[in-house]
Amino acid sequence: MKIVEVKATTVAVPLEAPLRHSNGAHWGRFVRTIVEIVGDNGLSGFGELGGGGASAEAAITGLAPYLIGHDPLQLEQLRWKIMNPVGSLYNNRMQLHAAIEMACMDLAGKTLGVRACDLLGGAVRETIPFASYIFYRYENPVTGAGGETYADEIVAQVRDLKAQYGFTTHKLKGGHFAPEHDIEVFRALGAAFPEDKLRLDPNSVWSVEEAVRVGHAIEDLNNDYFEDPTWGLEGMRRLRHFVRIPTATNAVVVNFEQLAQCIQHDLVDIILLDTTFWGGLRQAYKAGQVLETFQFGAAVHSSGELGIQLASMLHLGASLANLSFAADAHYHHLTDDIIVGGKLTYHNGAIALPAGPGLGVEVDRDKLAQYAEHYQRTGGYAYDRDPGRPDWFSVFPEQRYADPTVKSAPPEAGVM
Template sequence: MKITDIKATTVTVPLEAPLRHSNGAHWGRFVRTLIEIETDEGLTGVGEMGGGGESAERAIAGLKPYLLGHDPLQLEQLRWKIMNPVASLYNNRMQLHAAIEFACMDVAGKFLNIRACDLIGGAVREEVPFATYLFYRYRSKDGSAGGEITPDEMVAHTRDLVARHGFKTHKLKGGVFPPDHDIEVMQALGAAFPGDGLRLDPNSAWSVEESIRVAKAIGNLNNEYLEDPAWGLEGMRRVRNAIDMPTATNTVVVNFEQLAACIRLEAVDVILLDTTFWGGLRQAYKAGQVLETFQWGASVHSSGELGVQLATMLHLGAALPNLAFAADAHYHHLTDDVIKGGKMPYRDGRIALPKGPGLGVELDRDKVAEYAELYRELGGYAYDRDPARPDWYSIAPEQRYADPKAGAVMPW
């Protein structure tokens, strides 16, 4: 089997409401690039990566000389062709490789009539648990959703998500407002959902000292871990040594060199594995095997997915024997998807592993066309900027926080 063509299509899919985080905001939609490879067997594989537009599509097109004629079953050759470590010093292709690897694993699974997870050892579970992903949100353009800031509003938002999807673990994306505000929200969540697991992730907005103070202030709660409170392996190591709860990261351990350093330093307890950030489903799974060997915690990270990347996350979660924590997903914030059958359903806080061969999902051509046109109409957005604070930019750990009394209105 040989690759005969590869193409990229940028789409943008609306969110229920804009999502705020300490580094900026998602401005009411996700921008993603869909990758398709075609083969001489008449089979097509699909992948997905974050961001998009002309630059992403040109980057994929630029890899055609590496890919035309390549056998998609030869996944290790693919890794070295695209992610040669010396060449990558000049052109980091990690996320490009991830999207192409997804598509190759999809088409390989279809060719062999097996699932993507079977290419990395098979599934030890047929459904993956997920946590709520709670954001402070701006109001949607039509005013029908969003606007949550206060503890009561965040609790009400969580109750709605639990009623719709059945989540039993709740993760707050903090760092937007001063730390004491996040403390109040966490205490309110703990009171409203006794027995449920809690997580707080300020996206590295705090100093080491502030991180320690917050950890002690929420130490009475059922905390699964404190995620990326401070930046860097040394900062995270200092926090871990000073607090009584586990720590987690998806930002400072995203490759094997950093993983080795983390284990030597005993810097972070739980590593959140992202199929894109790690350069592919196989790389994330291999990292999970290292974590299993050293008895480190593992879970699945979300970088803002549509259904194709969600499928890769499900295959990873299904294959990891040491998946000790519910996975993350932005998925429930989307209003729609680009896969046939629409959005995958949550049942009791879990999503079932797709049943078909490969990734187990297929593109809905009408939806792809609709959201490609929407991207052409709206364009991209600056993830690291807050549209309601046009002169603001993030400085860590000297974060300039939003005012919780200022409301939650976008400059539509």
């Protein structure tokens, strides 16, 4: 089995409404690059990474000299070819490798008739629980969806998601408004859903002192963890001296050097493992094994996935023995997907591990073409810019918070 061709296609898939966060916004769509590798047996494997456009596609296809003729089962060789640490000083290929490895595991699994998780050692669970992922949203001018800003509106959003999908864990993306606003909303969630688990994630924008103040204000609630309330390993270390909620990060422990420091110095309690940020499904799984050894918590992180990356997250969640928290997913905010059969479905707040070989999902070629054309029509967007505040940019820990009375953004932010 050898790779004979490498392809990359940028797509834009609409969201129900633009998602507001402390570092900017998702402007009404997720832009993703879909990677396809073709084997000499005629089968294709698929991977996915965030962002897109001509430069992202060229970055993938530019790796063809490393990939043509490569056996997709030789995953350790692939890691050294693409992510050699000396070469990566000049060419950071972490997420490129993640998408290519994802595609190789998909192709190898299809060829051998085994699942991607079986290439890691097998599954210890067949369904993976998920948390709702709650955002303050701009209104979508086309559909009228979104516009949630205040506590009663966020509680209503969670009620709808809980009724529709069965979530019993809820994660609020904070930091967009002033800390007092997040405290009010988060406490309202605690009052409305006292039996459910809660998480607050302001994307690192608070100072240590602000994070301590917020942590004390929510400490009595049914908290899973306090995710990236402040920036950096030193900031997270200081925070742990003052707040009793377990801390978590997806931002400052994303490689094995950082993981070693975190464990040696007891800096963060729970590491959120991302199949793209860590450089691939295998790397995230290896990090999970290290966390299991040292009795640190592990969870599965979301980074704006479509169905291909979601499948990789399911295989990671299925194979981690120490997965003690519901996984994150932006997935329920999407209006559609590029996989055959449409979006994967939730049952009682969980998604079943796909049963088919490889990643267990197939790309719908018509949908791929449809959303590639949608990208050509709508273009990309800057994740770290806010369409409702064109002159704003994020500076933390001296964040300039949004005005909660502003509920709409320019029409292009919500284009469908």
